[in-house]
Amino acid sequence: MENVNVDSNPSPADGDPSLPAGGQRCGLIAIVGRPNVGKSTLLNALVGQKVSITSRKAQTTRHRITGIRTLGDAQYVFVDTPGFQTRHSNPLNRTLNRTVLSSVSDVDVVLFVVEAGRFGLDDAKVLSLIPEGKPAVLVANKLDKVVRRAELAPWLKSMQERHPFAEFVPLTAKRPDDVKRLLEIVRPYLPEQAWWHDEEALTDRSERFLASEIVREKLFRLTGDELPYTSTVVIDKFEEEGNLRRIAATIVVERDAHKGMVIGDGGERLKRIGTEARQELEKLMDAKVFLELWVKVRSGWADDEERLRSYGYE
Numbered sequence: 001m002e003n004v005n006v007d008s009n010p011s012p013a014d015g016d017p018s019l020p021a022g023g024q025r026c027g028l029i030a031i032v033g034r035p036n037v038g039k040s041t042l043l044n045a046l047v048g049q050k051v052s053i054t055s056r057k058a059q060t061t062r063h064r065i066t067g068i069r070t071l072g073d074a075q076y077v078f079v080d081t082p083g084f085q086t087r088h089s090n091p092l093n094r095t096l097n098r099t100v101l102s103s104v105s106d107v108d109v110v111l112f113v114v115e116a117g118r119f120g121l122d123d124a125k126v127l128s129l130i131p132e133g134k135p136a137v138l139v140a141n142k143l144d145k146v147v148r149r150a151e152l153a154p155w156l157k158s159m160q161e162r163h164p165f166a167e168f169v170p171l172t173a174k175r176p177d178d179v180k181r182l183l184e185i186v187r188p189y190l191p192e193q194a195w196w197h198d199e200e201a202l203t204d205r206s207e208r209f210l211a212s213e214i215v216r217e218k219l220f221r222l223t224g225d226e227l228p229y230t231s232t233v234v235i236d237k238f239e240e241e242g243n244l245r246r247i248a249a250t251i252v253v254e255r256d257a258h259k260g261m262v263i264g265d266g267g268e269r270l271k272r273i274g275t276e277a278r279q280e281l282e283k284l285m286d287a288k289v290f291l292e293l294w295v296k297v298r299s300g301w302a303d304d305e306e307r308l309r310s311y312g313y314e
């Protein structure tokens, strides 16, 4: 498996207390809220193109980093809160919610997202999981949909009574100026400490890593249980030309029979893997993606480097 290290900087947990902060700020941020309030939209806007859905930090094994944004002296590290489930209340979800509680406790600040002017039972359930002592920012999203702005003031006041929020930010996640303002508001809540990630690691290399992970995800999803997990994806080429990414990847399998599984009848399956991966990468990278996929048998001799198909040229 390709081993791309997206985190070349030591983390605080790696233990270098002498590392000078140099006026830098860095912290973990969780974005929580019931489904459909706009969390993904907000996250994408907050991190811009520097999305890294896969990297992990040693000191936050309970979190998956969903994105990182470095702006001025501050590095914002956005993390997942696994299992933040409100749709169904069953014993499993209740257990998950307890996990969430502890994972929310680790972060420096929580962005609690609701739709401006609305607060329902689902919102209340999520809010109840945020510990009182944790700095929480009320993000009242979809402000553009609020017709009567005058009614927002009393609503904000009622929200103030529900929870000791540190900040109240009505905004439209789709408006860049609003998102920039939110970053400025969050900045003081990030502890003064050295960045955990270097800026370079967040751009090209993490996109490269992202590409291999997305192809891998599609590969396993579309082949089901048939394909052994020893199969891997290697990125052979990753080129950036403005708003275009040219990516060539090789799916490496153990046996000829596995190769057949990946390719499928008449190349159908490989084609789907390529198409789905390309579409998702385009969304994540906010760029046009040309993706070429090859399949190679690791121990094979005859098919080495055989180019099977290329996709993305439309």
Ligand SMILES: Nc1nc2c(ncn2[C@@H]2O[C@H](COP(=O)(O)OP(=O)(O)OP(=O)(O)O)[C@@H](O)[C@H]2O)c(=O)[nH]1
Pocket: 033, 034, 035, 036, 037, 038, 039, 040, 041, 042, 141, 142, 143, 144, 145, 171, 172, 173, 174, 175
């Ligand atoms: N009008 C408007 N629509 C928005 C805004 N932010 C998000 N949306 C829309 O709201 C819908 C839900 O957005 P998502 O970002 O998928 O919401 P989510 O909270 O991540 O949803 P889940 O993944 O279900 O938890 C999408 O159709 C978005 O386009 C906003 O500021 N204004």
